[in-house]
Amino acid sequence: xxxxxxxxxxxxxxxxxxxxxxxxxxxxxxxxxxxxxxxxxxxxxxxxxxxxxxxxxxxx
Numbered sequence: 001x002x003x004x005x006x007x008x009x010x011x012x013x014x015x016x017x018x019x020x021x022x023x024x025x026x027x028x029x030x031x032x033x034x035x036x037x038x039x040x041x042x043x044x045x046x047x048x049x050x051x052x053x054x055x056x057x058x059x060x
Contacts, residue, residue: 004030006037 004023019034029049032041044052 006030006032008034 004025006021006023008019008021021032021034021037023030023032024046027046029044029046030041031044033039
């Protein structure tokens with residue numbers, strides 16, 4: 001498996017605050033806490049992530 005490329009939301013600032021980072025592969029979205037990059041991360045099926053984003057954007 002290739003190395004994951006992590007990124008933060010465009011809403012995050014550069015001051016190093018509390019952020020969630022995501023890395024995508026064709027089948028899975030990985031989610032982690034930016035303050036603990038070597039800690040655990042969630043593995044979410046890509047279709048479930050797409051459903052979550054569609055839901056979340058309706059209520060922002």
